Amino acid sequence: MSRFLVERDGRTHLRLMEGMELSRNEALLAVVGIGFLLAVPDIARVTPLSFAVFHQGILFGIAALGLNLLLRHTELVSFGHAAFFGAGAYTAAVLASHYDVSSGLVLLAASIAVATLLALLVGYFVAGYLDIYFALLTLAFNQVLFAFVIQSQFFNYSDGLRVRPDGLNPPALFGLDLGTTAYEIVLYYFTILLLVVMLLGTWKLVNSPFGRALDAIGQDRTRARFVGIPVEKYVWIAFTLSGIYGGLAGGLFGMVQLHVRPEPVLYAFVSGEILFMAILGGVNTLAGPIVGGIVLVYLLNIARFYVEYYHALTGIVLLAVVFFLPQGILGSLPMIGSGLERRRDDPGLFLEDVKLVLGSLRKGVTRAITTVRIIIFGVN
Amino acid sequence: MLGALPAADAALPAIVDGALARHALNGVYYGFILFMIASGLTIIFGVLGVLNLAHGELYALGAFSVFSVVGFLTGLIAEPTNTVTAVVFGIVVLAGSLAAAAVLLPVGAAIEAVFVRPIDDRDEVYQLLLTYGLLLVLVDVMKFVWGPAPLEAGVFRELNAIPTTELVGISYPSYNVIVILVGLAVFGWLVWFFDRTKTGRIVRATAINREMSTAIGVSTDRTFTLVFAMGAFFAGFGGAMVSIGPSTAYLEMGLDPLVLSFVVIVIGGLGSLKGALVGALLVGVTSRVVTPYYPQLELAAPFILMVLVLLVRPEGLYGTWGEIE
Numbered sequence: 110m111s112r113f114l115v116e117r118d119g120r121t122h123l124r125l126m127e128g129m130e131l132s133r134n135e136a137l138l139a140v141v142g143i144g145f146l147l148a149v150p151d152i153a154r155v156t157p158l159s160f161a162v163f164h165q166g167i168l169f170g171i172a173a174l175g176l177n178l179l180l181r182h183t184e185l186v187s188f189g190h191a192a193f194f195g196a197g198a199y200t201a202a203v204l205a206s207h208y209d210v211s212s213g214l215v216l217l218a219a220s221i222a223v224a225t226l227l228a229l230l231v232g233y234f235v236a237g238y239l240d241i242y243f244a245l246l247t248l249a250f251n252q253v254l255f256a257f258v259i260q261s262q263f264f265n266y267s268d269g270l271r272v273r274p275d276g277l278n279p280p281a282l283f284g285l286d287l288g289t290t291a292y293e294i295v296l297y298y299f300t301i302l303l304l305v306v307m308l309l310g311t312w313k314l315v316n317s318p319f320g321r322a323l324d325a326i327g328q329d330r331t332r333a334r335f336v337g338i339p340v341e342k343y344v345w346i347a348f349t350l351s352g353i354y355g356g357l358a359g360g361l362f363g364m365v366q367l368h369v370r371p372e373p374v375l376y377a378f379v380s381g382e383i384l385f386m387a388i389l390g391g392v393n394t395l396a397g398p399i400v401g402g403i404v405l406v407y408l409l410n411i412a413r414f415y416v417e418y419y420h421a422l423t424g425i426v427l428l429a430v431v432f433f434l435p436q437g438i439l440g441s442l443p444m445i446g447s448g449l450e451r452r453r454d455d456p457g458l459f460l461e462d463v464k465l466v467l468g469s470l471r472k473g474v475t476r477a478i479t480t481v482r483i484i485i486f487g488v489n
Numbered sequence: 490m491l492g493a494l495p496a497a498d499a500a501l502p503a504i505v506d507g508a509l510a511r512h513a514l515n516g517v518y519y520g521f522i523l524f525m526i527a528s529g530l531t532i533i534f535g536v537l538g539v540l541n542l543a544h545g546e547l548y549a550l551g552a553f554s555v556f557s558v559v560g561f562l563t564g565l566i567a568e569p570t571n572t573v574t575a576v577v578f579g580i581v582v583l584a585g586s587l588a589a590a591a592v593l594l595p596v597g598a599a600i601e602a603v604f605v606r607p608i609d610d611r612d613e614v615y616q617l618l619l620t621y622g623l624l625l626v627l628v629d630v631m632k633f634v635w636g637p638a639p640l641e642a643g644v645f646r647e648l649n650a651i652p653t654t655e656l657v658g659i660s661y662p663s664y665n666v667i668v669i670l671v672g673l674a675v676f677g678w679l680v681w682f683f684d685r686t687k688t689g690r691i692v693r694a695t696a697i698n699r700e701m702s703t704a705i706g707v708s709t710d711r712t713f714t715l716v717f718a719m720g721a722f723f724a725g726f727g728g729a730m731v732s733i734g735p736s737t738a739y740l741e742m743g744l745d746p747l748v749l750s751f752v753v754i755v756i757g758g759l760g761s762l763k764g765a766l767v768g769a770l771l772v773g774v775t776s777r778v779v780t781p782y783y784p785q786l787e788l789a790a791p792f793i794l795m796v797l798v799l800l801v802r803p804e805g806l807y808g809t810w811g812e813i814e
Contacts, residue, residue: 186614234796238803241540245755246799249792252748256788377748381542381621388618418633424625431608431619477602480711484598 129312134446142396146301150294162410163403164297164365168358169194170402171307173386175354177398180387182315183347184327185239189247190383192231192254193224193352195375197359199258200224202270202369207263211274213282213296217360224356225349227254232348236341239330248377255375269370272363279367293365300361304399307354312395314350323347355383382409389430391437400439511661512778518665520773521672525727526746527753527765528679529720535760536696536716538613539605542620544724544750545743546627547593551725552732552742553631554592556640559585559733563644575650579667582644586729590722597721601714609713628740639737648733668730675723676766683762692716696760752795758805767806 115124122130131139145152146167153160172194179185197220204210204219235246258264274280279292287295314320325333326340334340363369373379382405390401408426412419434441452458530544562585569575604623608615648664683689694702695712703709727746732738753772757764772791780787798806 180614186617234800238799241534241759242755242799242803245751246796248748248751249796252792253789253796256786256792259788260785378744384614385618385621388614392612392614418629420625420632421629424622424627424629427618427622427625428604431615431622435611435615473603480598480602480714483711484715 126309126313128316129309134443138442139396143301143305146304147298150297159407159411160293160297161365162407164293164300165362165410166403166406167300167304167399168362168365168402169383169386169406170390170399171304171358171361172355173383173390173398173402174307174311175351175358176383177387177392178311178315178323178351178354179347180384181392182320182323182327183344185344185348186241186244186384187247187348187351188244188377188380188384189231189249189251190351190355191375191377191379192247192251193228193355194359194362194379194383195254195258195371196224196227197221197356197361198363198366198369198374199264199270199359200356201360201363202272203264205272205274205280205363206270206276209274211281212284213280213364216272216280216364217357220360220363221353221356224352224359228349228352228356229345232345232352236345236348248380251375251380252377255371255377258375259371264371267371269368272367272369280364296361296365303357303361307357308396308399315395319343319346385427389427389437391440393436394439397437397439401437404438508781509778512781513774514661514665516774516777517770518668518773519777520770521669521675522727522731523746523749523753523773524672524766524769525675525730526724527750527757527769528675528762529723530750531754531757531760531762531765532692532716533720534754536692537601537605537609537713539616539620540613540751541717541720542617542747543600543623543627544620544720545745545747546624546631547597547721547724547743548728548746549738549740549743550596550627550631551590551593551728552738553635553640553728554725555586555589555729555732556635556642556738558589558592559642559644559729561585562588563647569647569650572652575647575652578644578647579651582648582733583667583671586726586733589729590726593721593725594718597718598714600721601717602710605717606710606713624743628743632740635738637740639739640732641737642733644733645735664734668734671726671730675726676762679723679762688715749791752791755805756795756798758807761805761807764805764807 113124115122115130117130120132122132123136124130149158149163150160152158153163172190175193176187176190179187200220200223201216204216210216210219231247231250234250235243238246259267264270272280278286279289281287282292282295282299285295315323322333322338322343325336325338326343330340359374362374383402386401386405387398388401389405390399391397404426405423408419408423412422416422430438434445436444452462526544526548529547530541533539533541533544559582562581563578566578566581567574569578600623604619605616608619645664648667649662651663651667681689683693691702691707692712692715694705695707695709699709702712728738728742731742749772753768754765755768756771757766757768771794775794776787776790779790786793
């Protein structure tokens with residue numbers, strides 16, 4: 110076996126780095142996924158696929174990736190990650206429009222720095238809280254920031270700021286002043302590069318001793334404290350780390366949109382959407398939040414051009430995911446794959462599926478009738 | 490926000506001459522609206538452990554259905570001409586609001602039985618995703634039934650014709666007084682229900698210990714359905730109360746009250762009715778008193794209040810974790 114291929118349980122695995130080994134299917138999915146991401150600008154040219162919305166989806170996906178760090182490992186539900194996303198976006202906008210900073214990389218670095226500081230601050234207050242209190246405290250900080258920004262002249266109220274340093278052109282990337290199209294494409298590939306780096310970094314992080322400690326905290330805080338993990342400090346660090354993802358994504362979002370307004374980046378429901386992206390894609394997967402981000406942003410932005418009732422369409426997709434893909438889109442792929450494989454070997458299983466569905470439907474209807482009867486007429 | 494309140498257009502004599510007192514009264518009115526939404530949210534959370542993100546839409550659904558029901562009912566009776574007819578008119582409107590909120594009973598029960606129950610044993614984040622999906626679906630159901638334009642029930646002027654505050658020599662919109670009284674009645678009824686009736690005690694028992702109540706013969710499924718239907722009913726009633734007022738029913742109306750209700754139930758303590766009332770009044774009065782003097786704090790005030798409360802009392806003012814008091 111070579112350096113990159115190892116044998117595990119009789120199957121060949123692709124070895125990317127120390128400890129990171131992908132099975133044949135996983136490697137195939139990863140290659141197809143990255144290939145697809147790289148091909149998106151070209152696909153968008155020949156199909157109605159919206160390139161800009163897709164790019165947005167990836168950025169929200171990165172924010173959701175950060176949120177998933179908290180959600181998956183420390184089991185904390187954050188309703189306030191738009192704060193970091195918005196902080197990143199607004200940092201880029203303020204520097205570009207008020208201080209004429211024209212280098213895209215400087216804007217991005219500043220976005221990350223500001224979001225990190227904000228996450229440090231918020232994390233200090235919320236690290237000791239649990240469950241819904243944690244969720245609503247993060248929401249509160251998010252809303253306070255939103256209220257502050259939307260009423261501040263410095264941030265130009267609800268009209269927002271432009272991310273055009275000289276008032277006309279987009280920021281320079283890598284010292285290049287690019288035309289609009291080239292700027293978008295270069296920024297997109299830069300995003301993909303950052304995305305791959307973030308994914309690998311996240312993987313490294315969650316498989317490090319620190320990541321294990323976070324898992325322990327998520328499972329039982331008291332025990333984690335007893336084995337010597339400084340729980341609040343680790344949660345604080347994890348919270349700050351997850352804020353960095355949001356800051357990076359937000360900064361890029363500002364540079365992609367070239368205009369930052371409070372509602373799309375800071376409103377409390379954006380926080381909710383970032384959370385739902387992570388769940389939609391699959392909480393227990395590495396790349397799930399990215400898939401969830403792309404799917405949800407695409408549904409929320411594009412569906413309105415095709416159907417009148419686009420909210421309902423999005424809602425039904427979410428309901429379908431909850432009921433039929435219990436591990437999220439990406440997380441349920443192995444289950445679907447093995448299920449299909451078994452049915453291919455034994456077509457008789459399909460008949461049993463139909464029976465099962467009909468049976469549970471009938472049972473549900475009977476129960477509903479009984480319940481209604483009892484509610485109206487009492488137990489007799 | 491719930492839309493601009495009617496500035497008391499009449500000159501304010503005698504007792505309520507201070508603008509501060511008027512703002513505080515507006516805050517109480519607003520607080521009772523919030524209470525009607527938050528009480529349902531807190532009961533559902535206390536008993537089922539589900540944070541119902543679709544609750545704001547149930548409130549909006551109540552606001553929309555009151556437009557149809559009250560519009561139909563008031564079409565049957567004459568416009569008020571004197572005190573007696575005005576009171577009759579008011580009673581018809583209240584009855585119509587109750588009927589409109591009753592629409593929410595089967596809706597709430599169906600949501601619980603069909604959607605929430607099957608994923609009861611799954612991780613709570615899926616319940617969030619599910620209720621968010623329901624929120625989106627409900628928005629479009631209302632858009633389909635009532636259309637995208639805002640609706641106005643158009644009974645506000647007639648309700649204000651009922652003499653209330655004039656009787657004690659002050660002037661304050663009768664509609665606001667009616668809402669405050671209705672809110673008090675709702676609180677009283679809920680306390681009576683959970684304290685004095687068998688069903689209410691069964692619900693509390695289920696909230697405190699699900700396995701134990703199953704063991705003594707309680708059907709938790711039916712309790713959950715009942716609780717969800719009740720929560721939906723009061724959210725819808727809150728919506729109905731807003732919609733018969735000066736504000737219109739519109740599609741996005743559920744979002745802000747939903748977020749504020751979270752604040753209310755967290756301030757009051759999860760699962761606590763008394764907490765929901767105190768929290769709602771605190772949030773309502775704070776936001777209405779602060780806004781005229783410091784407009785820039787309008788959006789942030791409830792959240793600052795919540796952060797302060799949580800920093801001092803992390804479990805909220807009356808936190809009981811699942812027990813309804």
